[in-house]
Amino acid sequence: MPLVTSTEMFRKAYDGGYAIGAFNVNNMEIIQGITEAARACSAPVILQVSKGARAYANRTYLMKLVEAAEIETGLPICLHLDHGDSFETCKSCVDDGFTSVMIDASSKTLDENIAITRQVVEYAHAHGVVVEAELGTLAGIEDEVKVAADASSYTRAEDVQEFVQRTGCDSLAIAIGTSHGAFKFKPGSKPQLRFDILEDVAKRLPGFPIVLHGSSSVPQEFVRMVNENGGNMPGAIGVPEDQLRQAARMAVCKINIDSDLRLAMTGTIRKYMVDHPADFDPRQYLKPARENIKQLVMHKITDVLGCDNKI
Ligand code: G3H
Ligand code: 13P
Ligand code: ZN
Numbered sequence: 133m134p135l136v137t138s139t140e141m142f143r144k145a146y147d148g149g150y151a152i153g154a155f156n157v158n159n160m161e162i163i164q165g166i167t168e169a170a171r172a173c174s175a176p177v178i179l180q181v182s183k184g185a186r187a188y189a190n191r192t193y194l195m196k197l198v199e200a201a202e203i204e205t206g207l208p209i210c211l212h213l214d215h216g217d218s219f220e221t222c223k224s225c226v227d228d229g230f231t232s233v234m235i236d237a238s239s240k241t242l243d244e245n246i247a248i249t250r251q252v253v254e255y256a257h258a259h260g261v262v263v264e265a266e267l268g269t270l271a272g273i274e275d276e277v278k279v280a281a282d283a284s285s286y287t288r289a290e291d292v293q294e295f296v297q298r299t300g301c302d303s304l305a306i307a308i309g310t311s312h313g314a315f316k317f318k319p320g321s322k323p324q325l326r327f328d329i330l331e332d333v334a335k336r337l338p339g340f341p342i343v344l345h346g347s348s349s350v351p352q353e354f355v356r357m358v359n360e361n362g363g364n365m366p367g368a369i370g371v372p373e374d375q376l377r378q379a380a381r382m383a384v385c386k387i388n389i390d391s392d393l394r395l396a397m398t399g400t401i402r403k404y405m406v407d408h409p410a411d412f413d414p415r416q417y418l419k420p421a422r423e424n425i426k427q428l429v430m431h432k433i434t435d436v437l438g439c440d441n442k443i
Contacts, residue, residue, distance in 0.1 A: 135202060137231045137262045138210045141176045142303060142341035142385040150438030151380035154178035155429065156214060156390035158185045160197050161418050162397070165425030167201040167209070173433045173440040177207060178386065180214040183221055195228055208443060214388070222252045226261045234305070238266035242291060249299040257300070267295055268307030270346050289332035296337060303341040303386060306333055310346035314368040314391045325375050327382070334383035341385035348391035349373050351428070357399030361406045373436050380437055387437060396424045
């Protein structure tokens with residue numbers, strides 16, 4: 133099956149009260165772990181590539197690895213640009229054969245965000261590609277997206293209708309308390325997403341797919357694996373999975389997960405290195421890392437997102 137857009141995935145997810153997992157990919161083992169999990173669960177899946185991932189792995193390699201996964205699994209796979217920072221980056225991904233792009237102009241003024249999103253939508257739609265946009269800013273740090281914690285601001289529900297109408301975007305990422313990375317909430321505080329904002333947004337945009345970034349739950353078993361094997365991540369804390377389940381039952385159709393994959397991979401490799409100090413064959417530590425990514429994604433699909441058996 134060729135790569136697909138997220139249109140059909142989101143329509144069914146919205147009506148069915150579940151969400152599609154959007155997992156970040158950077159290399160072959162991550163792509164294999166995610167897509168083997170999706171195949172085992174008969175789940176549609178979104179593989180997303182950041183600008184940093186393209187710079188790290190080389191755009192042609194990533195494209196060909198995703199094509200290989202699609203040939204091997206026969207799954208409906210949507211290939212998505214995560215946090216596109218400019219029209220040029222989005223255009224480059226559309227031209228490369230991505231089926232979905234995100235333009236993240238959320239740090240700009242509302243009018244600037246609308247103008248650049250509109251420009252991306254016009255180009256993408258003319259090429260059969262769908263567009264995710266963002267309103268409101270999340271705290272957190274990635275390679276290409278840096279937002280200080282105090283600069284984060286919830287989405288203003290009163291802006292969403294005008295934004296969607298004027299841009300023509302196909303889905304909308306909103307800020308309701310999630311953030312990027314593994315340190316999302318202060319240790320000891322009670323993580324609580326703003327479901328009132330999500331509900332308000334959903335009322336103003338009936339049937340419209342909402343996206344949740346920064347949705348890793350930071351499994352403590354992997355944090356322990358890191359910390360017990362020479363790493364230093366005390367206080368890492370994520371979004372509680374019951375709140376992700378609630379979001380998936382509401383208007384949220386796409387849930388973004390990257391940090392959990394990084395933790396699963398790094399925790400496993402750290403432990404392997406400590407347990408096997410004389411090994412130097414990369415396959416020996418990448419194999420269990422890939423397997424733990426697969427197990428993690430199967431758990432997300434079946435126990436959190438609810439998108440298993442939805443092909
Ligand atoms: O939200 C963004 C993802 O976690 C990607 O991060 O830019 O470091 O690849 P990255
Ligand atoms: P996490 O850092 O919570 O995994 O969020 C990933 C993300 O939003 C990718 O766009
Ligand atoms: Zn994100």
